[in-house]
Amino acid sequence: MDRATYLPDVVDVSADWMETRDQASINEGQAVVFGPTVIEEWRNATDPDVYPNTNWFDIMYRTAKTQRHNLSVSGGDENLKYFLSANYLNQEGVLVATSAEKYALNTSVSAQVLPVMNIGANLLANLWKRHEPADGADVVIGNLTRALPIYPNKLKTGEYGDSRFITPGHNVFRHPYAKAVEGGSDINETHILANIFADVKLPFDIIYRVNLAVNKYEETSNTFVPEILLYDPTDMDHPKILRFNSDRSSERTNRDNLNTTFFQTLEWKKTFGQHNINLLAGFSRESFRTSHFNAYVEGFMGNELTELNNGTVNKNVGGTSSRSSLMSYFGRAGYSFADRYLLETNFRYDGSSRFAKGHKWGFFPSVSGAWKIGEEDFLKDVDIIHNLKIRASYGSLGNQNIALYSYSNSINTEQGHSFNNTVVAGSAVTTLSDNKISWEKTVISDIGIDVGLWQNKLQLEADVYWKKTTGILARINVPAQVGDLNGPITNLYDMSNRGLEINVSHSNNIREVVYRIGGGIAFVHNNVDFLNGDMQYIYRGDDGDAMYIIKEGYPVNSYYLYDADGLFQTPDEVAAHAFQSAKTAPGDIRYRNVKDDDNVIDSNDRIITGRTVPKFTYNFQLALNYKGIDLSALFQGVQSVDMYPQGNLAYPNYNGAGITKDQLANSWRSPADGQTKYPRFGLPKRGSRQNYKNSTFWLRDGSYLRLKNVQLSYTLPARWISSVSVSNLKVFVNGQNLLTFSKFKETDPERGVMNEDFAEYNSIKTITFGLDVTF
Amino acid sequence: MKTKYLILIALAAIFSSCSESFLDTVSTDTYNEENFWKTETQFLSAINGSYAVTREFSSYKLYLDNVSPNSYNMSGQVQLAEGTHDISNERWFTDVWNLNYRGIGRVNNVLAHIAQPDLVISESIKTRITGEAYFLRALFYFELINLYGGVPLITDAPDFYTQKNLPRDSKDAVLTQILKDLDEAQKLLPPSYSGGDIGRATQGAALALKARILLYESRWTEAASAAKAIIDLNRYSLFKKAGNTPTQNYRQLFLPENENNQEVIFDIQYSAPDYTHGLNLNLDLQLNIAPLPDLVNSYLASDGKPTSESSVYDPAQPYENRDPRLHATISVPGYLYKNTIIPENKYYSTGYAYKKYTTYLDDVTYATDVKNSPLNYIYLRYGDILLMYAEAKNEAGNIDQSVYDALHLIRDRAGMPDIPQGLSQGELRNVIRLERRIELANEGLYYNDIRRWRTAETVMNTSVYKNNGDLIQTRSFNKDRDYLWPISLATREQNPKLEQNPNYGK
Known part of the structure; x- marks a missing residue:
């Protein structure tokens, strides 16, 4: 059973919302939308069609059921081994009218065909069928976060309801329920992974290994956008057509990706007395082909026949394909003495098609060593020390994950135009390029220690590392006067991550209770080391101001914000403070005059603050076993990270959307309210936006602790079940994301930190009841 | 023997796969600058x-x-x-x-x-x-x-x-x-184009843009002569159709079926379904550009006098007996538009909505809002040139009959009486400025x-x-x-x- 972890608690009493909306207009110096008469009428009315009080989140979200079945068989003998499995998943989405069905088949076989040769194959096939709203779940969730309580869902007559009021930013009601249940997208994803391998023993104990793999992914989606009418209950004769992303239409898209891998190694191992040597040389190449096409047509006679052939006008077709490739030489040399001193070196020499000739190749060596002190004679007899190991490593790796052909000045041919209603081809350079780009390189230095005490009842692992990334591939901001071009992707800046990771665990038993507890913590400190003395800004929000900054000496993507200093309470406070706006009044945010160069709050008064990289993450686990009863739990936590939710429901009355109960209760109305969580009501985006500048006022602590997983199971005693030839039978109940502790209440805290929008598919909490049978 | 073959196969496989050209992929959907700028x-x-x-x-x-x-x-x-x-x-x-x-x-x-x-x-x-x-x-x-x-x-x-x-x-x-x-x-x-090239910049467009810029710079004499040069081309004229009322003539100037007509000097070209804009929604449903009462009130009465002075203006029926361009530009309550008598509270923003630059007609029913409009936006038209000419001549202190002639053409097409003769420079300035406000309303x-x-x-x-x-x-x-x-x-x-x-x- 699945439920959304977090849903905004919206105001669903229309009259309450209408009052805040009118108050916002008054505060902005605009005419009110409803007025006290209409609001009073609404409060006392009973007809739910004309005077609805709709809670759209209740309508759109549900407790969803999922079924999962797994079946696997394995067996074989020395010469032939096999494994077969079949999985089936049938999942309702927590959002209405979404569902998924997944079939997975997995086969692997290996055979010793010659004394010197072992061959085998794996075949994995997944079929995933999904149903989504025609505009996609994200768009419908976006519509949902904008649906107001004054909109009716279904009228008594069965029709979908429409809004009686139009407000700025909300001229059209995009009925989320109708958009979710009418029409839709059926998406079929097929994923096939096949590989064959052979291990051959060559003379001199050399082992040759070759692996050929084909990874094929295909996605076909069929989307039908129906024509649905919405009825204003007070004007049933003039229904409006529900607004989807497109008019009534059918669209088919096909995506076809093929990835082939060829991988081979030669390996040699030898032991001379206490010396162990191990050498490996390898070569691999991978090619990727992606292609897609789509076909679109409008002009359907009704909502019944939905095939492309049933459409007649505005036919539209598109498609493209691309290729890329990777090639690597790699090797390893390992040496150990007496299993106490370990030394290993690795290298990779990687080539990528994503870079221009002369810049394709990167060399990434690494070396590591370890000393198992615990094995030394002088510690062998120390009883409490079971294991003690010191490790050190220095390694490098590369990243080439950028768009294809970023190195070449390409001409964008999608810049068409029309003359006299005749379409003509058009093209332009829209993006600059840097043809010298090459691999981004990360060098990691790590020192670690592993300790096991009292027969490993207490174990400790600790690592200190320094990770330095140079030539980070990123797009540079270009002043618009240079043809308003997208900046080139270039090896732009360097940064380092210094970290400490510690994991501790303890296990023991008290009579028949076996337990294990453990925990870990990871600290990281991020710093931008080099950006050529320059700054890069990431712009977000309605003002188009910077929200994040990349600057030498600060953590990457730090917030760059006005520094809020509470709310003005009186006109005198406003007058006494530096000038913010001609409209500033009590209940507005007071920004700190950081750089006191003049008596004006301006862009000089922004500060670099906050963290998009958490200060530390941690986890702890617990496992108990008593006579076949198992209990396990895993907690995960993230500490000191800042989130900046923006837009619908994050700001009250944003662009015609509604408000949450928290905002209703905690917005400033009079000096008696003091320092409230929200400023006085206003019209973010559509009004004077002085309270909605990017400022620390809206920055929220995103720290959380979550019970990620908890499971209780009971394994039946063998003697009860052996009579029915079952070797193992376990019943279990499992919960995921059941508990979350966080000050962050706006939405699920486990989310992309730099994703400011609420409208995303929610994280879910799941309770699973299961049965595990082994024959 | 077998192992020897296997070694050979292995080595062959290794070497056969090392070809560098494997990494030389070519974009199949973009040109790059090396093979562009040729044809x-x-x-x-x-x-x-x-x-x-x-x-x-x-x-x-x-x-x-x-x-x-x-x-x-x-x-x-x-x-x-x-x-x-x-x-x-x-x-x-x-x-x-x-x-x-x-x-x-x-x-x-x-x-x-x-x-x-x-x-x-x-x-x-x-x-x-x-x-x-x-x-x-x-x-x-x-x-x-x-x-x-x-x-x-x-x-x-x-x-x-x-x-x-x-x-x-x-x-x-x-x-x-x-x-x-x-x-x-x-x-x-070139002076003009034919077929699928109509809409590209012409000689007249360059001249007209120059006239506008000189006017904006108050370089009156030069502006007047640039405007005069366009008039003298005898290529452009005000849009009119035989049998039309003045309201129809003015309204139809901005309809898709009359795009690229004789009055258009340069326009921004749109077409359906590929290259459209949303002005139908912006002007009508969403009222993002809504006419203010101040504009509506500034339309003269049909006798050419301000409503405050006119004898034909009736405050009880304020939209009757007005400059015909009023109803061609603006939808007002109580009148037919989109085949509906517009109710008093329909336009919640200011009480009015622009018709100009929508494709909606007065006597046609629309089942739904037209989201995507292919209507061209006229950047420079001959009506504007005539007004530029009149203004530049007047400001340059060079008032002659040609100024009155230019204004006559505008007033005549609008179905309004001529302005009185013999006005002072100041009086004429006020007349021209009002005429620009009315004639070019909602043209940005x-x-x-x-x-x-x-x-x-x-x-x-x-x-x-x-x-x-x-x-x-x-x-x-x-x-x-x-x-x-x-x-x-x-x-x-x-x-x-x-x-x-x-x-x-x-």
């Missing part, structure tokens, strides 16, 4: 790609009048209209700058490459494309200096390292380049007019009301600051060398 087709597509930028004018041109006494937007341009704008709270300050430089970059690329000596394309196409590029460059730079004053003057193909830190040039320097480009364009461009020109007339500081320091008398906005205009837009914060962050305009903060 006529490519140059045509590059100049077309420059025109494509002009379509984005729909994001601001008409909306500018929301910062004038003509129009009001309850959900946009709030800061600019109320005078609470700063360097970062109005997206236009960044977006309009960016989109015009996008156009400039594209035409500079065309001009840089079409000058290659060894290029093999036909001379006539080369000449025309060069002329089009000069025209478009002048157009984009004019949009910029009109709103921001001086801007960095860049005439070379985009180059990050040499251009990223360039400071603003003086407005005069940019203006000189614009006029030079227009003179070039005028020499190179009035904001420019009140700024160049320096009347914004009066007419924008007022409150505006809905037709029922409700206060809807208290406006403010700072004469020491607001005649120009600021360079936006984001723009200056990218290039700190750009100086800010006076009295805008940091």
Whole structure:
């Protein structure tokens, strides 16, 4: 059973919302939308069609059921081994009218065909069928976060309801329920992974290994956008057509990706007395082909026949394909003495098609060593020390994950135009390029220690590392006067991550209770080391101001914000403070005059603050076993990270959307309210936006602790079940994301930190009841 | 034996797979600059790609009048209209700058490459494309200096390292380049086109743009002679159709079936289904540009007198006996539009809605809102030229019969009586300014007019009301600051060398 972890608690009493909306207009110096008469009428009315009080989140979200079945068989003998499995998943989405069905088949076989040769194959096939709203779940969730309580869902007559009021930013009601249940997208994803391998023993104990793999992914989606009418209950004769992303239409898209891998190694191992040597040389190449096409047509006679052939006008077709490739030489040399001193070196020499000739190749060596002190004679007899190991490593790796052909000045041919209603081809350079780009390189230095005490009842692992990334591939901001071009992707800046990771665990038993507890913590400190003395800004929000900054000496993507200093309470406070706006009044945010160069709050008064990289993450686990009863739990936590939710429901009355109960209760109305969580009501985006500048006022602590997983199971005693030839039978109940502790209440805290929008598919909490049978 | 074969196979496999060319992939869906800028087709597509930028004018041109006494937007341009704008709270300050430089970059690329000596394309196409590029460059730079004053003057193909830190040039320097480009364009461009080329820049377009720029610069004598040169071409005339009423003539000038008519000198071309704009929704359903009562009231009575002085005007029926352009431009309550008698409370923003620049007709029923409109936006039309001519002549103190003749043509097509003869320069100025306001209402020109007339500081320091008398906005205009837009914060962050305009903060 699945439920959304977090849903905004919206105001669903229309009259309450209408009052805040009118108050916002008054505060902005605009005419009110409803007025006290209409609001009073609404409060006392009973007809739910004309005077609805709709809670759209209740309508759109549900407790969803999922079924999962797994079946696997394995067996074989020395010469032939096999494994077969079949999985089936049938999942309702927590959002209405979404569902998924997944079939997975997995086969692997290996055979010793010659004394010197072992061959085998794996075949994995997944079929995933999904149903989504025609505009996609994200768009419908976006519509949902904008649906107001004054909109009716279904009228008594069965029709979908429409809004009686139009407000700025909300001229059209995009009925989320109708958009979710009418029409839709059926998406079929097929994923096939096949590989064959052979291990051959060559003379001199050399082992040759070759692996050929084909990874094929295909996605076909069929989307039908129906024509649905919405009825204003007070004007049933003039229904409006529900607004989807497109008019009534059918669209088919096909995506076809093929990835082939060829991988081979030669390996040699030898032991001379206490010396162990191990050498490996390898070569691999991978090619990727992606292609897609789509076909679109409008002009359907009704909502019944939905095939492309049933459409007649505005036919539209598109498609493209691309290729890329990777090639690597790699090797390893390992040496150990007496299993106490370990030394290993690795290298990779990687080539990528994503870079221009002369810049394709990167060399990434690494070396590591370890000393198992615990094995030394002088510690062998120390009883409490079971294991003690010191490790050190220095390694490098590369990243080439950028768009294809970023190195070449390409001409964008999608810049068409029309003359006299005749379409003509058009093209332009829209993006600059840097043809010298090459691999981004990360060098990691790590020192670690592993300790096991009292027969490993207490174990400790600790690592200190320094990770330095140079030539980070990123797009540079270009002043618009240079043809308003997208900046080139270039090896732009360097940064380092210094970290400490510690994991501790303890296990023991008290009579028949076996337990294990453990925990870990990871600290990281991020710093931008080099950006050529320059700054890069990431712009977000309605003002188009910077929200994040990349600057030498600060953590990457730090917030760059006005520094809020509470709310003005009186006109005198406003007058006494530096000038913010001609409209500033009590209940507005007071920004700190950081750089006191003049008596004006301006862009000089922004500060670099906050963290998009958490200060530390941690986890702890617990496992108990008593006579076949198992209990396990895993907690995960993230500490000191800042989130900046923006837009619908994050700001009250944003662009015609509604408000949450928290905002209703905690917005400033009079000096008696003091320092409230929200400023006085206003019209973010559509009004004077002085309270909605990017400022620390809206920055929220995103720290959380979550019970990620908890499971209780009971394994039946063998003697009860052996009579029915079952070797193992376990019943279990499992919960995921059941508990979350966080000050962050706006939405699920486990989310992309730099994703400011609420409208995303929610994280879910799941309770699973299961049965595990082994024959 | 077997193992030997296996070794051979293995080694063969290793070496066969090491070919470097495996990493040389080629883009199959983009040209790159090495194989572009060679053929006529490519140059045509590059100049077309420059025109494509002009379509984005729909994001601001008409909306500018929301910062004038003509129009009001309850959900946009709030800061600019109320005078609470700063360097970062109005997206236009960044977006309009960016989109015009996008156009400039594209035409500079065309001009840089079409000058290659060894290029093999036909001379006539080369000449025309060069002329089009000069025209478009002048157009984009004019949009910029009109709103921001001086801007960095860049005439070379985009180059990050040499251009990223360039400071603003003086407005005069940019203006000189614009006029030079227009003179070039005028020499190179053809007088007209046929078929699928109609809509490209013409000689007349270059001349008309020059006239507008000179007018905006108050270079009256030159503006008058540029306007006169267009009149003397005898190529353009006011749009009229036999059998039409004046209201029909004026309304149909802005309908899709009459695109590229004899009055159009240069327009921004749109077409369905590919290249449309949303003005049908913006003007009608969403009322993003809504006519203010102040505009409606300024339409004269049908006897040519203000409503306060007219004997045919009846306050009980305020929309009767008015300038026929009123009902051709604006939908008012109680009258037929979209085949419905418009109810009193229909237009919740100001009480009125613009018809002009929608494709909706009075007597046709629409089952649903028309989202995508293919209607061209007329950037320069002959009616405007006539008014430019009259204004420039009057301001130059050179009032003669030709001024009255030009105004007569406008009034005649509108179905309005002629203006009285023998007016003083001041009286004539008022007549011409009102005529521009009415004739060119909702064409995105009035904001420019009140700024160049320096009347914004009066007419924008007022409150505006809905037709029922409700206060809807208290406006403010700072004469020491607001005649120009600021360079936006984001723009200056990218290039700190750009100086800010006076009295805008940091």
